[in-house]
Amino acid sequence: MMDSRSMERYDRQIILLGVENQKRLKDSRILVVGAGGLGSAALNYLAVAGIGNIILIDNGIVELSNLNRQILYSEEDLGKPKAKIACEKLRKLNPEINIECLEDTFTYELGEELIKKVDIAIDALDSWEPRFILNKLCVKYRKPFVHAGIEGWYGQITTIFPGKGPCLYCLIRKARSREKIPVIGVTPGVLGVLEAAEAIKVILGIGEPLIGRLLIVDLYTMDFKIIAIKRDPNCPICSIL
Numbered sequence: 001m002m003d004s005r006s007m008e009r010y011d012r013q014i015i016l017l018g019v020e021n022q023k024r025l026k027d028s029r030i031l032v033v034g035a036g037g038l039g040s041a042a043l044n045y046l047a048v049a050g051i052g053n054i055i056l057i058d059n060g061i062v063e064l065s066n067l068n069r070q071i072l073y074s075e076e077d078l079g080k081p082k083a084k085i086a087c088e089k090l091r092k093l094n095p096e097i098n099i100e101c102l103e104d105t106f107t108y109e110l111g112e113e114l115i116k117k118v119d120i121a122i123d124a125l126d127s128w129e130p131r132f133i134l135n136k137l138c139v140k141y142r143k144p145f146v147h148a149g150i151e152g153w154y155g156q157i158t159t160i161f162p163g164k165g166p167c168l169y170c171l172i173r174k175a176r177s178r179e180k181i182p183v184i185g186v187t188p189g190v191l192g193v194l195e196a197a198e199a200i201k202v203i204l205g206i207g208e209p210l211i212g213r214l215l216i217v218d219l220y221t222m223d224f225k226i227i228a229i230k231r232d233p234n235c236p237i238c239s240i241l
């Protein structure tokens, strides 16, 4: 049952999704890996949509140079752990949901514990090593995850659904992680919101998620295009499926 306050909070989206689907969002469990630019945008919208159980993990501290894009944080948060601040902000935004925050590094061992507890994950990372860990774990436990990556005005997003489409490793093998990626805040903003939209659709089994499709976004030219991506039958990660 949903109380009258929840019915009112989600009034506009219940018209769109129905009460049953709203309950399904409430019962869902999501892992968000990273609470930076992508994570800030995704987490805000996942929280207000009423995703009932959110686990977020980030080992970072809020720095002044984060504030051009990481909209969960303010000047008063400088020097504080991102995971802790993100949790406080999100709990204020929607006190009806459960949020668990981990000030920790996303390793294979910890990731394995976390991925078992959730239905879906969001890759809101900014480096490739932990992305490949997330990919490996999601394939192992057959959990879908939404990948996004950004640089400058450019972003890409796809939904990895083990068994239904390619994994991230089918798509990208060589990890190029740079120390300082140039970025304007709107890019992770747009891509993070798109990740939230994908997650909501996958949880509810509605719409057309980006499974086997990569959306490439260039905000400089406003060119949005989708390209088909295929499973590599010899992929060392997902060919076991």
Ligand SMILES: [Zn+2]
Residues within 6 Å of the ligand: 166, 167, 168, 169, 170, 171, 232, 235, 236, 237, 238, 239
């Ligand atoms: Zn693969």
